[in-house]
Amino acid sequence: MKKTNLLRASLFILLTLFWQPFAQATTAQQTRPNVLVILVDDLGYGDLSSYGATDLKSPHIDELLNRGMKFSNFYANCPVCSPTRAALLTGHYQDMVGVPGVIRTHPENSWGYLKPSAVTLADVFHSAGYQTAIIGKWHLGLESPNTPNERGFDLFRGFLGDMMDDYYLHRRHGVNYMRRNQKTVDPQGHATDLFTDWTCEYLKQQATSESPFFLYLAYNAPHTPIQPPEDWLGKVKQRETGIDPDRARLVALIEHLDAGIGKVIQTLDETKLSDNTLIVFSSDNGGQLGVGANNGALRDGKQSMYEGGLKVPTGVVWKKHIAPHTETDFMAMSMDIFPTVCEAGGIKVPSGLDAVSFLPTLQGRQQKPLRAHWFFRRREGGNRYGGKTIEAVRSGQWKLLQNSPFKPLELYDLQTDPLEQKNLAESNRQKFNQLSGLLRAEIQRYGSVPWQKPLSPYSKD
Template sequence: MKSFHGTLLLLACTLICGCAQTQELPQKQAHPNVILMMADDLANEDLSCYGSTRIETPHLDALAGQGLKLNSYYAGNPVCSPSRMALLSGSYPARLGWRWGVMGYGFPPKSGMSPKVYTVAEAFRDAGYRTAISGKWHLGRKNMSPEEQGFESAYYIYMSNNQGRDMYRDGELVQKKWDNRLLTETFTEEVIRVINEPGEDPFFLYVPWTAPHFPADPHPDWHGNSGEDKSGKYTDVVEELDYRVGQILEALDEAGKAENTIVIFTSDNGRQPGQSGPSDKPPFSGGKWQSLEGGTRVPCIVRYPDLLPEDKENNQIVAAIDLFPTLADACGVNIDLPEQSQKLDGVSTWANLRGLKSELARDELLFWHGKGRATAIRSGNWKLHFNYGAKPPEDPELTDGPALYNLKTDPMEKNNVADENPEKVDKLLARAKELLTDIYGNQVPLGTWPGVELEEQPIKASEVWGPWMK
């Protein structure tokens, strides 16, 4: 492991040598802490700062008022496990051997994210950070557990809260069948414990909440506040989550660490079909599992006092795969990928978020349905669906050819303008084919438990991209 003090010396030399080109950071911000929070199945219409009039989220609203609200942020996949793979690896999940579904439903038995994948936690650990997770893992057991993927302190459940709630600390079972109503509170208490740990080294803290993933079981202190039906219970769960975020922000203030901590709040995908929330009109079509905008276009709020704009909105495309290189850039962390690890698909958006660079860091993005088919590509404001996803739930039915939408004027993806723009369709088809050929041709296969071999061979791009890509 690299020493933190050695990293500081290297960073200091870099800043001195590069002061003619870049603005030198204040000393207190040279190596900031990071808290990366990710809700589970939370949609844009669930936060009042993103337009909800039926769910009150004052703490997240305040966080948005102190930082940047990203309006074109995309989760890594429309379902849980591959979305987490993307966030932690900086790569499209298909590049990491993902075929379809999630752990426990779709993944081969005794498999998960390969130990060969170099995670953001490993990069920060190797740079001298204290790394910790408090929340839902959902990426594998044994040699694929959090402890084996860069987290020095790990407090977690292995699966989704509907699949099992056995609680572990650093690989050891703490308690079987943790009360679902108390998970958000419990994970928050662990986050606050890590924040208050003594020591000079900065921390990287990953908080993958289980809320508001089904079943929506409100904490006793919230139960009934919004009614006893599904909608009321869902609202109570989200409003508790907002309160817990407020507790974490308050703990940062009390510890004197708020000014030197990058805080990110986002979600892993859109709302689960059948998960009944309040009936505010969604800004996008689709939800979890789908490659329509509502499947992956989710809230994302970023705060870093003094260096990021306050109370601003950013409309540039930013994806979960970008957070690894972006945070590394912001924190002076080197990404030294081992020889057999993954190729990064993410790019650093740090200069763009700070307003120091007008040229877009990202102008295109690929999409997959949760059942595994590559389905769409976005370039600028244009989004082309080149393959029918799956059902249920289904993406647009493509019977006569690809479907093209202008997201600037048609964010609900209702008005197919492919016939009026044949050259744009051909260009996007060619670009999608180029990207997918590279991704499926340069994969790190899924990992397996020791002694277990995958029976399935790596999938090929031509198996997932549909009939109109030749």
């Protein structure tokens, strides 16, 4: 009997020693936050009711932002789609990963090729034991090796291309780019509804998983074509009497998007995932003025280096870590999301990033500016630019920009002139020369990275 008790005690001690590190690891895994990054497409700075819109109702996004910290001074890396997405997913200025412009179907009008060696957020989270998924718009490559499953995502349900010619048919130039992983699919329904439903389905599955998840939800709304469901358009017309027809369609598309995001948040709440999920909401660039977007009082919009093309509505939510109902004018940009969510997940941030974490700001701690100089650049083709670039540099209150490759650089003092009305290029040559020198050096740095498809599969990166 004594021998039996002694054996049991010995086994208990051995099991305790064996189990303790395992139990600690399991607990650590369970406490690591899930991460959901919601990126919408072409949402103007003034196109949420929480950012000043008076003819538009966005209760679900507004309520989401109220759960955490809302940014009034957040910038997209670029005033068009692909470059901002490349920056967000790699933590680098877009030119440094080979995506200076929009990636499109036809090679003669495609302006980027995601650098093969670039490490993505999905790569990093996957290596850390997270389940990784993208639902929605990819827009960083149409073929191998630059498809989502080859760039770190376990699951891809969405659209490879730059835009849809029809929200219901999901084609671009007659090509079906809708995929479930590598398989071409042809689902029925409005793209916003599909992406919402697929996300809710994924979240319900993850609620029973032992692994945390990183989900990148990239809606293509409210990008053109401005095609809201007819019932949503009818509600807007009935409510907003006398509204411009183009504006009515955009408002309806945004309100429909808002309802979809509401369903996603509701699913997070119902599955209790919202208790430990860090949520980032942002837009890839400013709103497109030609289709009725509202960028508030900011100058210009999408495709422009003025503030209306770059400043975007953004918020971050993380229950018990970020105080609700808080606002900040702290400046950050799309690529800074990368190290921020890594640090929140306890994941080592890759070295050499251009991006800097703003997690201290989210947690209510004082933080110095993320960088002394901020660069924005876009290469584009078509008849308007002919393959040339536009760019800007922000240094403190000063901003130097070239909004057309055929016009001189312009200098603005954003502290006294936030709407960029008074060009000081001639009256302050000292500041002009300083910033133009910084911009020139940065452009030279970008020149080290190719942005076209290699000529051979054996080409070096």
